[in-house]
Amino acid sequence: MPADLNRLPPVLTRLLSGKHFPTIRAPGYARMSGLKWLYAPTPEALAFAVRTTVAALMALTIAMWMELDDPPWAAMTVWIVAQGSRGESLSKARWRLVGTAVGAISAVILVCAFPQAPWLFFPAISIWIGLCCMCATLVRNFRSYALVLSGYTCAIIALAATRDPDNIFMITMSRTTYIVLGITCETLVAVLFAHNLASSARRNMRQKIQMALGSATDAVANLLAGDEAAFIRSRALFGTILSINDQIEFSEVEMGPHGHEGDHARAALAAVSVLLSRGLGMMARIKALETRNEQFTETSLLTRTFLLGVPARLENDSEIPHIQQDLQDLRGVCRQRIIDALAHEISTTITTETAEVDDLLNCRILHNALDELLGELEQAIQEFDASQHEIRGDHFHFRIEAHRDFKEAAYNGIRAAVAIGASAAIWEVTAWANGIGFITMVAVTCGLFATRENPVVGTMNFLRGACWAVLVSGFLVLLFLPRPAEFEMLAAVLALPMIAGGLAARNPATAGAAASYCLFLPNLVGPGNQTRLNEIAYFNASFALLCSIGFAVLIFRAVLPFDNDEERWRMRNRTLHDLRHLASAQPMPRTQSWIGRNTDRFSRLIRHAGPTPTPTIEAYLQGTLSAMTIGLNIIRLRVVLERGQLPPAAHRAIELFLTRMSQFSGRYGRFGRTARVARGATRSLRRLEAAEANITSRIEMTRAIAYLLVISYELGANAAFLDASQPYRASDAS
Template sequence: MPSVRIPLRLTPSLSTGSRSRATAARGRWSWLYAPSAQAVEFALRNTIAALLALGIAMWMELDSPIWATMTVWAVAQGTRGESLSKARWRIVGTVIGATAAIGLFTLFPQQPLLFFLTLAIWMGLCAGLATFVSNFRAYALVLSGYTCAIIAMGAVHDPDNVFMIAISRSTYIGLGVVCEAGMGLIFATGQERQARIAVRTKLQTALSLVSASIADILSDAASTQRKARDLFATILRLNSEIEFAEIEMGPHGHEGDHARAALAAVSILLSRGFGMASRLAALAHSHGSFRETSDETQIFLRGLERRLKAQEPVQSILADLHVLIERCRAHAAPFMVPDHEHTPMVGPVDERVLHVALGELLHDLEIAVIEYDASTHLIPGDRFHFRLQTHRDPRNAINNGLRVTASILFTALVWEITAWPNGAGFISITALICGLFATQENPVLGTTSFLKGTVWSIIAGGILTFIFVPKFDTYEMFIMAFGPAMFIGGLARINPATAGAAAAYGLLMPATVNVQNHHRLNEIAFFNGASATLLAACAAVLVFHTFLPFNPQSERHRLRMQMLAELRALCHLRKAPETRRWIGRNIDRFARLIRHAGPSPLPIVENYLQGTLAVMTIGLNVIRLRTLLDRDHLPDTARRPIALLLDRMEYTRDRHDRPARVAAAAVRRLRALDRTEHDLVTRLELIRGISYLVVIRDELTANAAFLDEMHGYTSHRALQELR
């Protein structure tokens, strides 16, 4: 019988697959056996702070010292600015929540139905309002909700001592915050200097990326617009990070305000870049003076990153920028050529329109560079303030509030029916988890990771409770086992893949151990407490997945309708437009679409992103048209078609081909006036008007389906790609 021979060429393939799986496994656990220096510093700092808080709480004979440890991990963040901001708002939320709990017992001491109903409404109100604010201000609001629930459930068996329980809870939190802040100060060396360097680096990154994108747009590089639009999410992230760096720099100046103003200018600059791309596609620019100006501008933009990193004096950068701006201005409104010279009229007008647009783009870059320079040093007597407005979704706030309210009522009903001895803890942990979920834009995404972290916290807590705690009689010996368990959780917090589960682990693992001065948990007490914690996490996940679950399609529809309503409001001539508000809200909306699209956006999401960008570009050019009208340099024959266009755009909800035709007629009218106008200022204003109208005309035509408010937006091309 012939033997069966396995081809040798399969062996390398098998070994390669095994090696790749082994490499992937090593990479998955590299955060544990090969952590970064930042991860070690974070885990060590907060582990020491947590153990210190636990030791002080036990020395003070507090009844639940483990809550001080939980507070340390609750406020622990990757940077000192984030930790200080969260600690500050945690104290504010604790005071509000403790006051609300005392008021709740005062109003309904013997009315369980009204008590739980009011508690659920309070939690829902806090969660809903948290949707309207950003960063840790939202955390303070949800904290005031679940702190009220935790204190109320802790005092439900002893309502006469609710005030002392509230003071006790506030003491734990204050102790944890002080310990975390103290250890942070010890580990923070040169905090202010490092914060200034971080702000400078972030702004340099934003300016460099946007400048390179604008240069690519001017050179007609392929796929430039798609790369450039992803920068909006980066700009919004940098805006949040600057708030925390501002805390680290101290309350001495307004460098953070100037940094936010620089990012806003960069956002406007990027939006002008998209408008520039539309003009380049619509107007002739392959010859003439604009190509020379464009080439010199590209050289300047591509060299900006090198000059900023070399910390070249800003005055020299601005001087070169002024030369380009003046050149654009000179070409935008040239002197009239003699009649005997045969000069094509269409070509020069297109060239001048492009020069106007490029000059305004460079002017925005000048503002961004000036604000960047102001953010790098302290300006004596500076009173500058700047905030970038964000998008607010009332429907999302209502859904968030209703979900949290339903969670509290559901757990209260379970306790009322079962009379479970650990029902109070069940409600408390549910309120805690729901409060944490409510601060997220898409709560469904974080629930699974949090549930995994809860399971790991129970496993680790069980090992500590049953194996290590019975062997130790002193605090010093106990922390030899408790410390490494928290240190591992700290390492996992820095790793992005495990950060969500590690947040639950660091918060809930100490609660499952629940070490105290005068007694230890036995098997029954641990099982009841762990069951309450796990079931609370399951209940929160169940409610958030089934009751008014987050729907990306509905969110996209709401974002689109709000944008279109605000665009029509911009066209109202009796309301003053605000560029800052328009830019801030639409950048936030754009970033939300990107975040919720996931790593592989569907074609319909890509079309929404393109439509959002088009609406933002149209709105900016509408604002510029209104500014043009307010300057009152245009003749009435030029003002009338512009006013007619704005009127049509204000009242048109569908069929945007009609205002597009009005815009095209306005372009023709302003071109005709430019041929006969002799005043240079008026000619420059006419060219500016043509520059804005061209973008509006083309964007209205290209995005008519997205702008149609009377019909749902489903791209035919996207549906075909999905099939």
Template sequence: MRSLVPALTLALTHVTTLTQTRLRDLWSCLWSGKPRRQDHLRWLYAPDLVTFGYALRTTITSLIALGIALWWELGSPQWAALTVWMVAQGTRGKSVAKARWHMFGMVVGTICAVALVAAFPQAPVLFIVALAVGIGLFCFVGTLLPGPATMTNYRIHGMRASGFTYAIIALDGIADPEHIFQIAMARATYIVLGIVLESTVSSLFQFRLGERARDRLTHNFLTAIDGAARALAALLAGDAQVLSKARGLFSTITSLSDQIEFAEVEMGRHHGHEGDHARAALARVAVLLSRGLDMAALMHMPDCVPGDAFHATADRVRAFLLDLPARLEERDIGPTLQRLAALRADCRQAVAESLGTEMGSDTLPPVATDDAATLHHQHQRILHHGLDAMLEDLEQAIIQFEASLHPLPHDHFHYRIKTFRDWQQAVANSLRASVTIFGAGVIWITTGWSDGLLFLMFVSIVCSLFSTLEKPALATQAFLTGAFWAVGAAAVLVLWALAKPTTYEIMALCFSLPMLAGGLAFAYPTIVLAAVSYNLFLPILVGPGNQSRLDEIAFFNTAMPLILALWYAMWTFRLVLPFDTNAMRWQMRTGILKGLRLLARSRTLPTTLYVVERNVDRFVRLLTNTEATPEPVVDAYLKGILSAMSIGLNVIRLRAILARNVLPARSHQVIEEVMGRMAQFSGRYGGHYGRTARSAKLAINRIVGEAGRESNLAVRMEMDRALASLTVISYELDTNQMFFDASSPYLDPVFG
């Protein structure tokens, strides 16, 4: 017996230590906020601490808003709880940004709703037409606002909130037009109450907000530069297709740039221009990747074999790129810029030595070489020119990154968010929303449905929320799924749980678990839209009040219009001006061809940053709309967009060379001929496409022949720059003939 005591003690100690270790690891995992598996209902029973905190905070806030609305004896207190869920986001910056735009949209929508009811109090057809047109106009304006057409673009959300408020006030007020002002003020009170409470409560759970926002800006840039540096290092190692394969790089840069404005909100009113510099740094990373595309073209010029000198320089640059993210993470920026300057000096020195060998100097005569050796030297200079330009863009990105870390006093730098307006899509979104709402109004009037007004309200809400998206039918389908969840949860609350409570505390307790589950589901990307629908419609379906409680008939008369409205909107979105990926791709290609023609002949040229950002926007849009598209077609379009970006950038550089007027007359003339051909570029085989490609090759041959006779050093360097741009244009036109061939609209038959 005594011999068992030490063994039991040792076993107990081991179990205790193991348990402590497991608990410590579990707490560390929860507190770290690292991504966790969320499939198979893990988002519900094993959430991370950040997600649970968001769900608990928002649940408490919505219940407080509901309690205050009941305390004030407002007529429809559920709208206050609903507003909290509409505004609440995972970070403080997103919540504040969304709250501001929601407040703006509420004011606009309230004013327009009062005017609508006042104008058509007893004309139902005109009222429905004006309601449909009004929400269509909100969708039209929202589509044209800056930023991506996603649910996280809170400028667009301002217009969504306008349509949402416009619908609920106007449809409540048309039943009692004499009290429209009181109805509007009541609805506005709910919304303001929800916004103020959510903003106040979320601010209590934030600490070191400005510091964490700056850390996020740093992390964003390091994430982008790490991917870019690895891709460029692989390119210099010989992988010519690495930039075409690395599709996620441009999407990552775009996504990170969209998040900067939320970090600016978190840094507060008195922050400097850190966000502007961070936005410019990410844009420079995109330009850096475009330079990588140029390097890929230059390294694969016909009859061009990179020499030993270029390989030596490229190896040093490659080692620098692989080491760069770690150096920047340590904030070792000064020495990094010095090393970068040394690499650029090596590139320029290699160019100077090549020119000195070929042209001679004051102390050394030129070395006699044959035409092949002269062409080889010229190719090596072009490669070093391209490498130096790539390093220059990298230097500019790091300088902007440093400015975001250490803002300068009295800094007035501003880098605005770019807007690429699609007027055709805006018109389509507006018409789709208007037709859907008008159809719902016609159903209400012709059937005389007693709950038709509620049906029309739900249709109007869905149109306000989703008509600015490219694929509203898919979003509405997810919303319909969430609505079924909400109906199930509300049925339990209305028909069983809330039939008994007589105090607010017990009612809040009954509400807490269903709301908490909805908040946890919000963090799972696969069901996020269904979770939003569940959180929005649950308070409406329960309909808590001081003097009334929903019975079975009232509950089903609310649930049925909701489900039918979402089903109707989903199918109408599929039938009325549905989103067509083929048409989108064809429109994109024709826009690219038109843009190249404008670059060649326009009097005012856009900046290289604009050209890069415009094509990156196309690239990301194409990536997000690839369903049911053959992979070869998607790949051809992605390569074609990158190719068009390279061509556009080099057209701008050639026009800058022409504007400097340093080239000899004949070289100047042949480049002007290339620009003239590009101004008529249509992309058709046997037509202007072939003439444009041939004119680029002819210009290269003439400039190469003339360069050997040029004795002026400055002119020779300018001719090398022109040759580099012409070589890239010629390479891209030859490599992507299939994409630029406008006689094949969709490429699907070609690759299918």
């Protein structure tokens, strides 16, 4: 600051310094910055928009050259199939072919089965689309898309054949030709833009898994330092893990011929989820023991120092063997601490329970838990390394199981069936000239959004995009397209609006509306060889389109509408059912299945939470994570029993707890019997462990005590969440 300003009063000094004045910006700056995706797009967005526009115009040109009856469907297929990555586009194209084939066959069957019988024909289509939407809710990725596509493709073909059912085979072949043509053009143009696709796919997969590993190790390191908020910050990682798991499938498509790198990548992600749960279990043990162990403090400091350096070391492949060696050394330190504590306890002359004996046992419990945590990290790094190159003779397979909500699936199917049935009834009653188009677009909208967890949000954006398509196509139809008679001029007129739609599709804020805009723009313009859309046809088609989407929005709001509270209630009850199942199911459930289902539930909660989760959502997130940790420790307890190294009394104590857990009702009342039985089993094992002479049995009992400590602590700390007798609110946990 200049010396002259020091002589002025403090108020004038602050004013003249300029620090408290707002930044002066040009008028309309905020509005223009929101359009930056249009006037200053990223290179990736511009490349996507240009290549997809070229592919759409190429498909339209070929369809018109082939004298097909409805050429816009070829361009629409290009925009439907086009995705941000080649793996997504190829996967979607593959499943679109499957869905189209199933839908075409079902359309032929329905038209042939119910000729001139609309009151049988339309209910049959409604039931078919409802079944497709219901089944699509239970699967993931573009397999779900193939199922809904088979539903609305059946509607498109069957409804188009209502005016001429004798030509159903030719109509089916025509629609199938559009789809194959659109997929072929999109794939051909995209291949020209693709460069080093396989190596890029491997690099992207590596970066994503590396990011997940680095975030997890940072969270565990901060937790060992006493930062309990670290897990709150890292909870979003569960949603990221599920997203990365879905994207691995697309990376495998991009890699072409490959081994089992994708399976190892999924296994690495599952190990990261278990690692985070192990960290939560470590925090629970430290709180449950309510003591500070100097030896464990020293070991945890070594571990934290190592964990903080892992993300940077993962950048270099040559460092992975050294990381694994360091992990082995750290695990060796943990085991040596366990042996030292056990040897000191055996050599002591004290035969009764004292503070010193308890401290030695606590030292062994904590070091055993830390050893298992490091073992999980070692497994994750081993799978990460295996995902980077093909291994000869490798037959490894790994899939993460997803949460399935059968009630939600039934709701989606019923909602779609009601929408199609109601739109067909409107056409039958009114004899609307554009009724077929109305029903067709209702079927398309229901197919695209019926499987969404909250379809109302998606359909509103879809309606906005359709409005933009109507507006832009109006300018093209009424002002520009009456003049050109050559395809070159037609392509020049359509190119800029299509490129703008492609840019909007790559902008997250406008992607939902852009999907509708790009899909319906070619259809509303309606270019053809012998016909040109006139004003009356344009207004009728636009009105039918907007009415169909608006009608679908109305159905989604009125018929079994999505309810966040009800979904959380079902999810919580299902979690409690799964906890009971874990304790008694034969054969014993796999860890990866339990992790997959709970990770999916966790990511659903995060998606519905929004940018600022409510206290109830926050409590649900914590409760779901705790339930996952309880389940993992139940599985580990059963593994200890299966090894058969426990004395009969210890075996009975654990069996008693598992029997009680298999009857876990979730109705705590005033007592919380399951948590009380877990604490009783812990006390029994502590007494038995102190008197046991067999070293192997003592080590096994130490592990069992460590697992029971986590279970009893989490059952007590999350009693309100695990009480299924009443709806859960955040205030219940206070």
